[in-house]
Amino acid sequence: MSASSIEFEMEELLLRIAPELAKQWQGANPELIAQVERIAGRPLPPFYHWFLRRMGKDMGALAYPTLDFSAERILACYAEKLVAPDSRFLLIGYESNEQMPLHVFYDFDVPAREDALVTERDAMGGDLYDRFETLREMLAWGALLRFRVNKMPQKCEGILSSEEPDLLSSLDPLMSSLGFNKPIPTGPRCGIYERHDAVMICKRTPREELLGYQSFRIGGRDAGLVRKILGRIATESALEVEVDEWNPALR
Template identity: 45%
Template sequence: MQPLNRGLETLLCSLVSGADQSWQGASPEDLAQLEQVSGAKLPAAYRAFLARMGRDLGTSRFSSLDFSIAKIISCYEQGVVQPDERFLLIGWEEDDEMMPHVFYDLSRPIRQDALVINRDLDGSSNSPEFETFREFVAWSAIYTLGILEQPCHCMGSLTNEKDVREHLDPAMAAMGFNSPIETGPYCGLYREQRAWLTTLAPIEIGPTHHGFMLGGPSEAELRAILGRIATSTPLELEIETWSRDEDEDEDESEDD
């Protein structure tokens, strides 16, 4: 039987070579202490994540979000967050301008994981973000370490009367893209040798409207990918913004 988060770990190592050598896992005692102070039962996927990189995410760490088990435990022990069987703090936002924090909503378990939400400490705001924590980590890693590192990237939307991914998945597979981890209808993650695509739908609305981000070596190649999606599926595709680095702009000027 493969480890529960094998796909996620493989993805993180593909984005940063040797990333797993920088991880530090939490101990069984750490996990037991977190359950005790939080009053919550940890989902199996989250336990597996903490066991591999719960003490330190190393080169996979987020810029301002602290997912370390030590930080989470301290928030409960200091009374910053109150124990709750339903809402479990999993990510502490260090930047006041980037609030709120990241919580589990354990009343909505799925695929040995649970719904991830943005939540204020007083509970006044609860915003569903991802069906699972694995989707959250994978989407964030692909965006920051995959798409934004490409010479060219764009953002837009994909819309359909029913499930966007029902049509998008086969179209991406036909172009040689694969999905690094299992995801639900609200999140699509696709990679190919030269490009990355992520999609995300608002959970409170439904999987009929996905925002997308696509990154690759050139605008021409990205337009070719988008063209295949537009012509081979019934999806309504809208491009909102383009971003190119200076080298890409110079290359296109020389071609002109």
């Protein structure tokens, strides 16, 4: 699948679950994008090009409370020498919360699916805290959490586990048999599943050594439906389901 068709699917997903974005998001102008690319010292991942063109000035309802992903902010951080240019890492999200000053970076040493690994670290270096294999997955996962899962009457979260490292190879066909669609393609460490009355998202840290585990969140129209879906996963696949929390709590 080409990068352009994937981004078409991504845009379709975002505008479907948050239609207000059509009037809110604003792209960065081409010169600012070119300046970011010069700082990177290499061609930007195709998805990041799309992201900057579509919402590199304003993310609208997708904006994170304390993270600024705008091209203007990124360029300002480099101009003010808050972060040094690096051939491996590119700052893409500035964290304004001084209590947790971990900024979002691309790690170009780990490209994936016309995109690259998203990690967090201090502005000047230090330990890495990897988040998603791609920015595409980070945005899609977060958007579905905010605009679908969290708006469902019943929510649940927990852990899926399997003896097989590629857990999603078992989960994907089962979710399809239950009528769920995958709105965009993902890698083996992030699963997103939708149908009209329920949504399930799962992920694990990209470089985590514990293969065969995924945290999950699911939302549905009522507790009975969510319990039925989780029960089908537990009984019709080799996956184990461990529930940590129901919201609201079950009586």
